[in-house]
Amino acid sequence: MARHQQGTRDDGSEVDDLGALIRGNIDGEEHAYDRPKRHRRLAPALAALVAVAIGVAAVLFAKDLFAGFGDVPDYSGAGGDTVQVRVDEGDTISDIAVKLEDAGVVKSARAFTEAASANDKSKSVQPGLYSLKKQMKASLALEAMLDPNAVQTYKITFAEGLTVDQTIAKLAESTGKPKSDFEAALGDRANLGLPGWVPANANKLEGFLQPGTYTFDPEQTPLAMLQAMVAQFNAVAAETQLEQKAAAVGQSPYGVLIIASLIEREAKHDDERPKVARVIYNRLAKPMPLQIDAATAYGAGKPGDQLTKSDLEDKNNPYNLRVLPGLTPTPIASSSEASIAAALAPADGTWLYYVRNSEDGHHAFVTTDQEFLAAKQQCQQKGWC
Numbered sequence: 001m002a003r004h005q006q007g008t009r010d011d012g013s014e015v016d017d018l019g020a021l022i023r024g025n026i027d028g029e030e031h032a033y034d035r036p037k038r039h040r041r042l043a044p045a046l047a048a049l050v051a052v053a054i055g056v057a058a059v060l061f062a063k064d065l066f067a068g069f070g071d072v073p074d075y076s077g078a079g080g081d082t083v084q085v086r087v088d089e090g091d092t093i094s095d096i097a098v099k100l101e102d103a104g105v106v107k108s109a110r111a112f113t114e115a116a117s118a119n120d121k122s123k124s125v126q127p128g129l130y131s132l133k134k135q136m137k138a139s140l141a142l143e144a145m146l147d148p149n150a151v152q153t154y155k156i157t158f159a160e161g162l163t164v165d166q167t168i169a170k171l172a173e174s175t176g177k178p179k180s181d182f183e184a185a186l187g188d189r190a191n192l193g194l195p196g197w198v199p200a201n202a203n204k205l206e207g208f209l210q211p212g213t214y215t216f217d218p219e220q221t222p223l224a225m226l227q228a229m230v231a232q233f234n235a236v237a238a239e240t241q242l243e244q245k246a247a248a249v250g251q252s253p254y255g256v257l258i259i260a261s262l263i264e265r266e267a268k269h270d271d272e273r274p275k276v277a278r279v280i281y282n283r284l285a286k287p288m289p290l291q292i293d294a295a296t297a298y299g300a301g302k303p304g305d306q307l308t309k310s311d312l313e314d315k316n317n318p319y320n321l322r323v324l325p326g327l328t329p330t331p332i333a334s335s336s337e338a339s340i341a342a343a344l345a346p347a348d349g350t351w352l353y354y355v356r357n358s359e360d361g362h363h364a365f366v367t368t369d370q371e372f373l374a375a376k377q378q379c380q381q382k383g384w385c
Contacts, residue, residue, distance in 0.1 A: 074111035078140055079133025084152070086219075087145075089127045096125065100141060104134045111138035121146050128153060129218055154216040158209070158229075160336040161264045163298070167209045167229075167334070177222055185223040192223075193230045197243060197253045207257045207331030208233050236337045245344045249281065260343040261331035265294035266354075268361040273342035275365050278349045288352070290321040298332040356384045 085103045087096055093116045097109035106112045115138040116122035122142060128151035132144055144150055156174045158167055168182035186192075186205060194208060209226065210233035216225050237243065237253075246253045259280055267276045283290050293312075297304040299319025300311045312322045319328045335343075354363040355375035359382075364375045379385040 072111045072114060073108040075107045075135045075137050077135065077137060079105070079136035081134045082131055083134050085130050085132055087125060087127050087130065091127070093122060093125075096145075100132075100138075103132075105132050105136050105141050106138045107135070108138075112141060115139040115142045119146075126151055152218050154218065155213065156216065157213040158211045158334070160211045160339070161333045162209075162211065163333055164204065164206050164209060168226075171222070171225060175216065175218075175225075181222040182226065185221070185226050188223060191227070193227050193234065195234060195237065195243070195253070199254055202254070202330055204330045207261055207334060209334055210236055211334045211336060236340065240337060240340045240344060242340060242344065249344060249346065251343075255327060256340070256343045257335065258327045258331045260335035260339040261333045262290070262292050262295060262328075263339040263342055264333055264335045266292060267339070267342075267363075270338045272354075272363060273339055274345060274347035275349065275351065275363075276354060277342045277346035279351050279354055279365065281346050282350065282352055284326070286352075287325050289323060289325055290327075292321045295319045295321045295328050295332050299328075355379050357382075359384065 083103050083105060085099055085105060087099070091099075093113055094109070097106070097112035097116070100106045100112055101109040119139075119142060125142075125145050130145055130150055131152050132141060136144070154175050156170065158170065162170075164186070168179055168186070171177070171182055172179035189205070192205075192208075194205070198208070209229040212232060214225070214228060214232075216228070242256060243253045246256045249256065251259065259277065262280060263273050263276050267273045280290060293304050293307060296312060296317065296319060297307055299317040300307065300314070302311075311317070312320070314320055315323055318324070319332065321328065349365065350367045351365040352367055353372040353375070354365045355372065356362070356379050357364040357375060366372050366375055376385070
């Protein structure tokens with residue numbers, strides 16, 4: 001017969017069987033450690049699953065991130081339909097690339113930027129309007145833009161001595177824009193950029209459309225083109241100090257410009273312009289008519305070689321310097337910088353006449369009537385006048 005054993009539980013209650021108590025405690029210990037042990041077995045598996053998920057996500061992210069570093073979308077040919085693309089002042093290669101993609105010229109902006117990176121000349125792409133093809137290979141589009149003739153422009157040269165009417169006629173012919181549009185732009189005097197010393201009653205704008213070579217954009221308006229020519233005149237006026245030096249020769253700036261236009265029509269050679277200016281100033285000082293037939297012809301609206309006796313005697317023509325004293329009401333043509341400079345700094349001399357004395361258009365400068373008649377006779381004998 002087994003001996004009865006007593007014991008005490010952890011809570012202080014008594015038990016009859018000490019073995020049961022021990023088993024109970026052991027069972028409790030086993031229960032206490034069972035759960036942590038099972039969690040430790042699950043943790044490595046869960047970590048492995050998480051690692052796999054992160055790996056998959058990383059692969060997908062990397063695929064998206066580096067997708068742009070694979071094949072670059074680009075066309076393969078020289079293109080088809082023509083399209084115009086404007087490059088503005090200050091545009092970067094990236095700006096140009098986006099414009100080309102938007103216009104359908106290149107398949108992707110990146111294709112153009114990569115082509116530009118491989119070509120050192122890409123930095124020389126100029127602002128302007130370009131005529132390109134749709135669906136061009138990016139490198140071919142870049143080559144097309146680097147062609148000096150790629151920019152769509154009107155390059156027009158205006159000779160010295162042209163009238164306003166002749167100038168706008170050439171503008172209309174060269175650009176295809178109506179002459180009436182240029183005439184309307186001339187009427188917008190407040191926006192042409194004219195200098196402030198232009199008389200309010202100057203009914204013509206002769207002399208303010210500076211001669212020279214201009215490059216115009218096809219999308220420029222007639223007003224913008226005339227503004228460019230007036231701006232160039234203002235630059236020449238500043239260079240020659242027209243406004244500042246006019247008083248030294250006893251003229252207003254506008255008066256100097258009139259004299260410069262007369263010099264322009266009379267002198268073919270720069271070395272004679274200051275001498276022609278001196279003859280004009282000497283005649284004004286006497287006073288005596290300037291007798292410059294180019295001015296008379298301007299007022300009569302015909303070439304100088306078509307003037308008639310009645311034209312030369314017409315006192316109703318305010319530009320008839322054969323009979324009227326002083327200067328013409330306005331300039332009669334555009335003037336070169338050399339003529340403006342001569343009008344501001346005439347040569348020293350007592351001359352009152354100049355007569356052609358060579359086949360190349362040079363003149364003899366003389367003072368007395370007798371010298372003039374002798375020079376004229378020689379000119380006629382040689383067939384120069």
